[in-house]
Amino acid sequence: MGKRLIMKKILVIDDEPEILKTIKTYLELEEYEVLTAENGQEGLEIFEQQKPTLIITDVKMPGMSGIDVLKKVKKNEGDTEVMVITGHGDLEISIDALRLDASDFISKPVDIEHLLLSVKRAMERHKMRAQLKAYTKDLEGLLDEKASEIKDAHAMLLQSEKLASIGQLAAGVAHEINNPIGFISSNLNTLEQYIKDIKGLMEQYKNFHSINNVERQMLLDRIESLKNEMDFEFILDDLFKLLEETKDGADRVKKIVADLKDFSRMDHGEKNLFNINQGLESTLNIVSNELKYKAEILKEYNEIPVIECYSQELNQVFMNLLTNAAQSIEKQGKIGIKTGLLHDNGHSFVEVRISDTGCGIAEENLSRIFDPFFTTKEVGKGTGLGLNISYKVIEKHKGKITVESEVGKGTTFIVRLPVEH
Numbered sequence: 001m002g003k004r005l006i007m008k009k010i011l012v013i014d015d016e017p018e019i020l021k022t023i024k025t026y027l028e029l030e031e032y033e034v035l036t037a038e039n040g041q042e043g044l045e046i047f048e049q050q051k052p053t054l055i056i057t058d059v060k061m062p063g064m065s066g067i068d069v070l071k072k073v074k075k076n077e078g079d080t081e082v083m084v085i086t087g088h089g090d091l092e093i094s095i096d097a098l099r100l101d102a103s104d105f106i107s108k109p110v111d112i113e114h115l116l117l118s119v120k121r122a123m124e125r126h127k128m129r130a131q132l133k134a135y136t137k138d139l140e141g142l143l144d145e146k147a148s149e150i151k152d153a154h155a156m157l158l159q160s161e162k163l164a165s166i167g168q169l170a171a172g173v174a175h176e177i178n179n180p181i182g183f184i185s186s187n188l189n190t191l192e193q194y195i196k197d198i199k200g201l202m203e204q205y206k207n208f209h210s211i212n213n214v215e216r217q218m219l220l221d222r223i224e225s226l227k228n229e230m231d232f233e234f235i236l237d238d239l240f241k242l243l244e245e246t247k248d249g250a251d252r253v254k255k256i257v258a259d260l261k262d263f264s265r266m267d268h269g270e271k272n273l274f275n276i277n278q279g280l281e282s283t284l285n286i287v288s289n290e291l292k293y294k295a296e297i298l299k300e301y302n303e304i305p306v307i308e309c310y311s312q313e314l315n316q317v318f319m320n321l322l323t324n325a326a327q328s329i330e331k332q333g334k335i336g337i338k339t340g341l342l343h344d345n346g347h348s349f350v351e352v353r354i355s356d357t358g359c360g361i362a363e364e365n366l367s368r369i370f371d372p373f374f375t376t377k378e379v380g381k382g383t384g385l386g387l388n389i390s391y392k393v394i395e396k397h398k399g400k401i402t403v404e405s406e407v408g409k410g411t412t413f414i415v416r417l418p419v420e421h
């Protein structure tokens with residue numbers, strides 16, 4: 001297939017047929033397709049239909065002037081170039097034409113050399129404009145593409161943030177459930193052992209009715225020594241304590257699940273009047289399994305007023321602090337619990353200090369311990385949420401939680417809660 005030459009169209013508008021003819025002839029020699037019109041109106045009609053690349057128009061014509069033609073053409077969406085032919089010395093009109101975005105002006109009498117050069121330049125200008133337009137379009141396309149990429153990335157970020165907060169919630173729930181489940185199952189093991197012992201004891205009585213008095217006395221002696229061996233009195237006592245604790249643990253799990261159910265409402269639970277000393281004592285019972293082998297507990301409960309608070313949540317804070325204290329002690333140490341009433345600037349606070357003789361916190365970590373997921377514990381042991389949750393709970397009570405620590409010596413967490421009236 002041969003290459004089809006697309007000739008560029010030039011429209012020439014002039015009221016003098018002689019000039020029209022001359023220009024047409026020269027332009028055709030240069031292989032342009034030339035259209036002609038003898039007045040502005042006719043020129044505009046041809047322009048509308050043919051959309052030439054270039055219009056060469058005389059300025060001074062009866063009826064519509066060349067400047068009007070120029071204005072109308074430039075108002076059009078297209079990219080047709082316009083060159084004007086002005087009378088000799090019409091510098092002002094020429095300048096106007098350039099201001100109106102004419103590509104060039106030529107004065108009469110028309111110098112053909114000059115005209116052809118000007119036409120060539122106009123054609124180049126047209127080509128450049130087309131290229132620029134294409135680039136702009138490319139650029140716009142690229143921008144659109146990038147914008148939609150950014151939008152996608154943003155959506156992904158939101159999604160991953162959502163996932164992270166779901167993960168955070170799940171980890172938080174795991175953290176809070178892990179502890180009660182831990183002592184529930186350890187209590188159940190102990191209870192199992194106790195019941196085995198008691199069952200063994202009961203079995204001794206099986207033949208009690210079919211034996212004679214002497215044998216009975218021997219059996220009773222044996223039972224008595226068995227009882228001593230297993231510390232029967234202690235077991236009976238501890239049995240009920242363990243059951244109580246286990247029930248308490250199960251209640252907490254139940255409460256957590258209930259909390260989770262109405263998670264959409266952040267203010268779960270209601271405030272109640274609560275004695276912090278009692279809260280510490282019951283929390284201590286619950287975590288005592290974790291503490292008792294590690295540390296001697298030194299308690300100093302001073303007189304404090306009841307405060308209005310979310311008691312369950314405060315207990316969780318105490319649990320987290322006590323667990324951390326126990327975990328900071330490698331072999332054997334001390335954990336101190338001290339409460340008191342404090343006055344500062346006309347405000348009253350209940351202060352709780354939980355201290356340990358554990359490993360302490362390195363200076364560079366002090367500012368990070370309240371961050372979610374910050375942990376120095378091995379994978380699977382710490383989620384790094386205990387202090388973060390505690391911080392939020394204390395903040396909710398308009399209180400403060402601070403820390404003092406020395407590496408190798410120990411750590412003290414200080415919780416201050418306002419006493420409201």
Ligand SMILES: Nc1ncnc2c1ncn2[C@@H]1O[C@H](COP(=O)(O)OP(=O)(O)OP(=O)(O)O)[C@@H](O)[C@H]1O
Nearest residue numbers: 324325328360369375376377382383384385386387
């Ligand atoms: N009493 C303490 N003594 C020494 N370091 C502590 C003490 N309390 C907290 N830390 C440090 O702060 C970090 C964060 O504590 P946080 O309770 O938030 O998480 P965690 O105990 O690591 O994990 P978990 O989510 O199981 O509580 C701990 O990993 C530890 O490095």
Ligand SMILES: [Mg+2]
Nearest residue numbers: 320324386387
């Ligand atoms: Mg912790």
